[in-house]
Amino acid sequence: MSNANTAALAMRQVERLVKGQATSDGDGVKLTRVLTQDLQQRLDPFLMLDNFASDNPDDYIGGFPNHPHRGFETVTYMIAGRMRHRDSAGHEGLLQNGGVQWMTAGFGLTHSELPEQEEGLMEGFQLWLNLPARDKLCQPGYRDIQSQDIPEWTAPGVTVRVIAGSTQGVNGAVLRDAQTHPTQALMLDVHLAPGASFEHALPAAHNAFVFVYRGQALVGHSTVPRSHMAILSNSGSAVRLQATGEAVRALLIAGAPLREPIVQYGPFVMNTREELMTAVEDFSNGKMG
Numbered sequence: 001m002s003n004a005n006t007a008a009l010a011m012r013q014v015e016r017l018v019k020g021q022a023t024s025d026g027d028g029v030k031l032t033r034v035l036t037q038d039l040q041q042r043l044d045p046f047l048m049l050d051n052f053a054s055d056n057p058d059d060y061i062g063g064f065p066n067h068p069h070r071g072f073e074t075v076t077y078m079i080a081g082r083m084r085h086r087d088s089a090g091h092e093g094l095l096q097n098g099g100v101q102w103m104t105a106g107f108g109l110t111h112s113e114l115p116e117q118e119e120g121l122m123e124g125f126q127l128w129l130n131l132p133a134r135d136k137l138c139q140p141g142y143r144d145i146q147s148q149d150i151p152e153w154t155a156p157g158v159t160v161r162v163i164a165g166s167t168q169g170v171n172g173a174v175l176r177d178a179q180t181h182p183t184q185a186l187m188l189d190v191h192l193a194p195g196a197s198f199e200h201a202l203p204a205a206h207n208a209f210v211f212v213y214r215g216q217a218l219v220g221h222s223t224v225p226r227s228h229m230a231i232l233s234n235s236g237s238a239v240r241l242q243a244t245g246e247a248v249r250a251l252l253i254a255g256a257p258l259r260e261p262i263v264q265y266g267p268f269v270m271n272t273r274e275e276l277m278t279a280v281e282d283f284s285n286g287k288m289g
């Protein structure tokens, strides 16, 4: 289905396809790092995207034991499986099928993310969203969003789960004011039946990418295979996804760039080396709980 509102808009095209890198993190969790450190400037304000998907418990059973974060937000989207979150700010939640956890690390906290299953499929994503310099040391925050609380926009052959931002007049589970949250993050999970398409208007200045996790999608004029990220060019005012063959599921993620220096040391992302050293010090002095 084509939406009349965007029919006259110039479509953004695919600038580059990225396959991601197989790696492991936490206690031996096997995952694909799709958005790697070398793409942080290009995809500002996004710092990382991991995709984990395995039905072999050896690949995930260790989970992510206690570790700190400072300076950004982590957004975890579980497609399948169950993971228990606990953090030093006193938040606890169970992440499961179709739910989202939106954690603002800000000043810093320590948390663990551990599987609550011993077998079966564990599949999901973790996205890191940067905070502007002025908010990097803000008070930590946490939101547990159950699957049924994620608004959806539907049309024949199309279901769009609106995790953050808004589309087609549907406000997402996370929708924040541009004054307080200048990155204006958009995160859509787009499900297309064979032949169906979806268009979304997007400011050209916003960096954007699509990650296809089922089927293969036509994005602009380019075919994007399963398990690939398509970085979108910054010209055009909308993006169009189409399922030409089998059914498609894809994440569409976009945001306004912060245009600030990005320095990362493991779980800390700040603007300067000095701030990183302070983060390491504060963590070792127990200031992150």
Ligand code: MN
Residues within 6 Å of the ligand: 064, 067, 069, 074, 111, 113
């Ligand atoms: Mn973490």
